Amino acid sequence: MATLKDVAQLAGVTVTTISRMLNNRANVSPKTRAKIEQAMQELDYQPNEIAQSLIKQKSNIIGLIVPSARNFFFSMVIDHVERYASLNGYKLLLCISDLELRKEKEYFNMLKGNKVAGVILASHTQNLEKHISLTQPLVTIDRTVSEEIPSVCADNYNGGRLAARHLLEKGCRSLAYISGSANIKMDANKRYIGFGDVCREQGVKGPVMVDASEQQFITMKYQNLIHELFQQHPDVDGIFASNDIIAAQILQYCAGAGIRVPEKLKVIGYDDIDLASLCTPQLTTIRQPVEAICKCAVEQVVRAAKGETVPDNVTFPVELVVRETT
Amino acid sequence: MATLKDVAQLAGVTVTTISRMLNNRANVSPKTRAKIEQAMQELDYQPNEIAQSLIKQKSNIIGLIVPSARNFFFSMVIDHVERYASLNGYKLLLCISDLELRKEKEYFNMLKGNKVAGVILASHTQNLEKHISLTQPLVTIDRTVSEEIPSVCADNYNGGRLAARHLLEKGCRSLAYISGSANIKMDANKRYIGFGDVCREQGVKGPVMVDASEQQFITMKYQNLIHELFQQHPDVDGIFASNDIIAAQILQYCAGAGIRVPEKLKVIGYDDIDLASLCTPQLTTIRQPVEAICKCAVEQVVRAAKGETVPDNVTFPVELVVRETT
Structure with a gap:
């Protein structure tokens, strides 16, 4: 099996340069990088990433914790986080x-045991903060665990206003x-x-509010909740759903009950996930810049892993997307 | 920092027993396991998983390669594979x-460099097989890379018949x-x-066939393809779409063009992803047993990683789910 020394010889560089490249430090030129990659390919060189991780006591892995991968919002989060992690030389x-x-x-x-470089948390239950004994950087998406843990959010308060x-x-x-969003300290509750x-500002009576359970959130089945709302408040003429999945099910309810939308x-709805434009009629929604949020969260973790200071909170703007349901 | 010996002493077991447990071998009783976990918690013991991986030259990680995480079918695959990997003591x-x-x-x-226990492949382009120099077990989902690589599929041929x-x-x-599915050796083409x-058996003229590009598959935007089909074949009265995302967009086209479904x-449609029952009208589809397929793929990788012989191919049945579009 080829060694690092063989690769260095063929590429005409030092072992230190290759090591710098493998450890994702920035100061290797694209030209040198190409020469090294070429040599590695010719020799079928496989760096032992586990041994490297052990030496550095840190791996090139970012952990991402989500409530579900099947939920359309979190599947977008996973997709973007993996892509930006990969672009930065990290695995997910x-x-x-x-x-x-x-x-x-x-x-x-x-994740602690695997010496990950950092963790992005897009799921948390009450009382989690007591149990986080992580030494690695942690960044949350769309929720506040504590003042000390950096968070990346969208402007939920303005989303509600829009x-x-x-x-x-x-x-x-x-x-x-x-x-x-169930009853936890989600930034989304804003x-x-x-x-x-x-x-209140416009003198309209306060909105009726109904709240889904964690079970409904995980299974994405809100039909009972919607049915109850219409039973108890048949005069409702405008609904704001805190995610597009709920909104899609309201449209289905209306199609069945003959309520014209x-x-x-x-x-x-909220989020502007792919589902929003696949509904019939297409859904008006508040778009979260999910890609920008995920890119920022990955960059924060990477920077924090390199010892840089990162902001406590970053908030991105949201946007009203008018389609056919309003 | 607590050592394995400290944990063993407090739990009243041998270090070997704890090691057996950490390495996911089956012969540790739930009672002993509970005692060890209790002791680990009390002492805040963190096994160094990287060091363990290096010693074993194998990690407890399964790699999953998908074309996209955002595509509703693959988000289900990711969700199920992660859950079954986790149940079996593996990370994804x-x-x-x-x-x-x-x-x-x-x-x-x-994945090779990270000494993963095995790989599940749900994405592949032409000519990939030449480049797979993996020594770890590999299982494919819904596609055949070569005769030697085990695959887990659903009965696509019968899906088409149904x-x-x-x-x-x-x-x-x-x-x-x-x-x-684009033009690759997908089992789905059956x-x-x-x-x-x-x-042919029923003497009906052969179906018109249109094929999406890889770009359309990744972006989930099939509108142009659907528009062309209706332009060229306005007399079509029954469409079979090879995934529910295409079918949902056909329903949108029809709503816009005044074609009653x-x-x-x-x-x-095909797959019975969550979208199928969120469409209006709700989509008739061929249900793939995605959970069973993913569970099987994880089990095969885990067994192969332990040196067991696994079948070349496993095929699960599919099922017609009649809803409102037929």
């Missing part, structure tokens, strides 16, 4: 928590908000506050 | 290839097939063969 260890504290704790211990303003402009006067603030009821 | 390293040969090759080298039979029973006489065979046109 994917951890699915089902929003269970036990699993989150197990994953944290496992939704309320749009529904009121379109003539709605009896509003409801359906939350899919959507409801922003939505309610605009109602947008004539009789206007619906706004 | 996720690799997104975009169906690019260069990325697939890079991922194979990376779709054709159902459309013909419902009175369709002018059929079309839209393939989203769907078209099964579909065509039933048409299922009265004027019947549509069947």
Whole structure:
């Protein structure tokens, strides 16, 4: 089997240069990099990444903890995080928590044991902070675990405001908000506050609010919740759903119950996942810049892993995307 | 920092027993396991998994290569594979290839360098087989790379037959097939063969066939393809789409063009991803047992990693799910 020395000889560089390249430091020119890669390919050289990790006591792996990979929002998060991790020379260890504290704790211990470079957390249950004994950098997406842990969010408060303003402009006067985020310290809960603030400012009675359970969130089955809302509030003429999956199911309910959208009821979703434009009618929604959020989270973890100081919080803007349901 | 010896002493077991447990061998009783876990927790013991991997020259990591994480079918695959890997004591390293040969090759080298226990491949481009120099077990999902590499599939040929039979029973006489799988040696291409065979057997003229590009597959944007099909074959009264994402976009096209489904046109999708029941009208489709396929693929990799002989091919049955579009 070829050694690093063989590769160095063939490429005409020093072993140190190759080592610099393998360890993802920036100061190897593209030309030298190409020569080294060429030599590695010719000799079929395989760096032993485990041995490298042991020596550095740190691997080139980023851990990502999400509640589910099947949920359309988190599948976008996974896709973007993997791509940006890969672009930065890191691999992605994917951890699915089902929003269970036990699993989150197990994953944290496992990631610690594997000396990952850092962790991106897009799932957390109450009381998790007590159990995080991570020495590696941690960045959260769209939730605040504690003041000390950096977070990357979108402007949820303004998202709620944009939704309320749009529904009121379109003539709605009896509003409801359906939350899919369950009862934890999610930054997403600011959507409801922003939505309610605009109602108050414009003298419209406070929106009806219903809240999904964690089980409904994981299974993406909100039908019972929607049914109840319409039973208890048949006069509702505008609904703001805290994710597009709920909104898609409201459209289905309306198709079945003969409620015309947008004539009789206007619906706004949240996120602008691929589903939003695959619905019939296509869904008006508040777009989160998921790619920018994921890119930023990866960059923060990478920088923190290199010892750089990263901001406590980064907040990206959101945007109203008007389609056929309003 | 606590050592393995400290844990053994507190738990009242030998170091060998703990080592057996950490290496995921089966012969540690749940009671002993609980005692050891209790002791580890009390002492805040962190096994150094990298060191363990180096000693064994094998990690507890399974690599999964998919074309995209955002595609609703592959997001289900990722979700199930992670859950079954986790249940079996393995972690998941996720690799997104975009169906690019260069990325697939890079991922194979990376997984080799990381001494993964095995690889599950749900993405491959032409000519990949030449570049796979993996010494670890490899299992493919829904595609055949070569005779020697074990594959786990669903019965695609019968899926095509079920779709054709159902459309013909419902009175369709002018059929079309839209393939989203691009032109590679996918087992999925048997769907078209099964579909065509039933048409021939029943004396119905051969179905029109249109084929999506890799770009359309990755971006999930099939609108142009659908538009062309309707332009060139306005008399079509039954469409079989090789995935539910295409079928959902056919429903959107029909809503826009005033084509009533299922009265004027019947549509069947494939996979039964979550999107199928979120469409309006809800989509009739051929259900793949994705969970069973993923569970089997994980088990095969785990068994092969332990040196057991695994079957060359496992094929699961598919099922017609009738909803509102036929």
